[in-house]
Amino acid sequence: MKAKIIITPKKAVVDPQGKTVQNALAYLGYQGVTEVHVGKYLEIGLAGNDPAAARKALDEACHRFLSNPVIEDYHLAIE
Amino acid sequence: MNFAVLQFPASNCDQDAVHALRALGHAADYVWHKETSLRGADAVIVPGGFSYGDYLRTGAIARFSPVMQEVQRFASAGGLVLGICNGFQILCEAGLLPGALIRNRSLQFRCEHVFLKTAATDSPFTCRIPPGKLLHIPIAHGEGCFFAEEATLTRLQANRQILWQYCAANGELTDAANPNGSLLGIAGVCNEGRNVAGLMPHPERAAEPILGSDDGRLIFAGMIATLEARRATAAA
Numbered sequence: 596m597k598a599k600i601i602i603t604p605k606k607a608v609v610d611p612q613g614k615t616v617q618n619a620l621a622y623l624g625y626q627g628v629t630e631v632h633v634g635k636y637l638e639i640g641l642a643g644n645d646p647a648a649a650r651k652a653l654d655e656a657c658h659r660f661l662s663n664p665v666i667e668d669y670h671l672a673i674e
Numbered sequence: 675m676n677f678a679v680l681q682f683p684a685s686n687c688d689q690d691a692v693h694a695l696r697a698l699g700h701a702a703d704y705v706w707h708k709e710t711s712l713r714g715a716d717a718v719i720v721p722g723g724f725s726y727g728d729y730l731r732t733g734a735i736a737r738f739s740p741v742m743q744e745v746q747r748f749a750s751a752g753g754l755v756l757g758i759c760n761g762f763q764i765l766c767e768a769g770l771l772p773g774a775l776i777r778n779r780s781l782q783f784r785c786e787h788v789f790l791k792t793a794a795t796d797s798p799f800t801c802r803i804p805p806g807k808l809l810h811i812p813i814a815h816g817e818g819c820f821f822a823e824e825a826t827l828t829r830l831q832a833n834r835q836i837l838w839q840y841c842a843a844n845g846e847l848t849d850a851a852n853p854n855g856s857l858l859g860i861a862g863v864c865n866e867g868r869n870v871a872g873l874m875p876h877p878e879r880a881a882e883p884i885l886g887s888d889d890g891r892l893i894f895a896g897m898i899a900t901l902e903a904r905r906a907t908a909a910a
C-alpha cells in the first residue's frame with residue numbers, strides 16, 4: 596500500500612513562500628493566478644493490506660509528528 | 675548552580691551557552707540527546723542550531739529525542755527550562771510552549787542585533803531585567819516568525835505569557851523593528867507555569883561586554899536568582 600500525504604499551511608498562517616511564487620508567476624506572464632500556497636508532499640510505502648488500520652495509524656502519525664496542527668492541515672490518501 | 679545544555683545532532687550554539695554560563699560563574703555541562711538523565715541539573719538550556727537539519731519542520735524530530743522525555747518530566751515538576759532559537763522551536767513542537775515558529779515573513783535569514791522590550795518581569799527569566807531596560811541581543815534565524823491562533827494569543831496576553839517583544843531603539847513596537855513578522859512582535863514566551871520559556875534571540879551571544887552587549891546576562895541572572903531563592907526556601 597502507499598500513503599500519499601499533502602501538508603499545507605493553515606489559511607490563517609501567512610505564507611510568504613506562496614506569495615513569492617505567485618509574484619514570480621505573474622512576472623513570468625502567467626495571468627489569472629489568484630493565490631498560491633506552498634506545502635509538502637510525503638509518500639509512505641506500507642506493508643500489509645488493511646487500509647483502515649493504516650489510515651488510523653497514519654492519522655495519528657500526522658497529528659503527532661508529520662504535521663504540526665498549530666500551523667498545518669493535512670490530507671491523507673491511501674491506495 | 676548547575677545547568678544542563680542539551681546537544682542534538684546539529685545543535686551549534688551549545689558551546690556558546692556553556693561558555694556564557696561558566697563565564698557567569700556557574701557550572702554547565704553538555705547532555706547528549708540520547709541520554710535519559712539530566713544528572714541532577716538545576717536548570718536546562720535547549721540551545722540553538724539546526725537540529726536534524728531542520729528536516730520536516732524545525733525542531734520536529736528533536737522533540738522526540740530520548741532526553742526530551744526527561745525534560746518534560748523536569749518541566750512538569752516545575753524545573754526551569756530555557757529554549758534559545760532552535761531550542762524555542764523544539765519546545766513549541768514538544769508542546770511545552772504554545773504556538774509555533776515559521777519562516778520569516780521576508781523569507782530572509784536575519785542575522786543582526788535587535789532590541790527587546792520585556793513585556794512581563796514576573797518570571798524567572800525576566801525578574802532581573804530592570805523595568806524599562808531594552809535588551810540589545812543578536813538574532814540569527816530564517817524561521818523565527820511566531821504564530822499562534824487568535825484564541826491562543828488572547829490567552830497569552832491575558833496570562834502575561836509574552837515575555838519579550840521586538841522593539842525599536844526607543845522602545846516602540848513597530849513593524850520595522852520586527853525582523854521576522856512574528857504576531858504581536860513576539861520574540862519570546864513562557865508557559866502557564868512560568869517555568870519554561872523560549873526566545874528566538876541569543877542571550878548567550880550577548881553575555882559578555884566583548885561581544886558588544888552583555889544584556890543577555892540578565893536573562894540567565896533571573897534564572898539563577900530564582901534557583902537560589904528556591905534553594906534557600908528548601909533549606910529553611
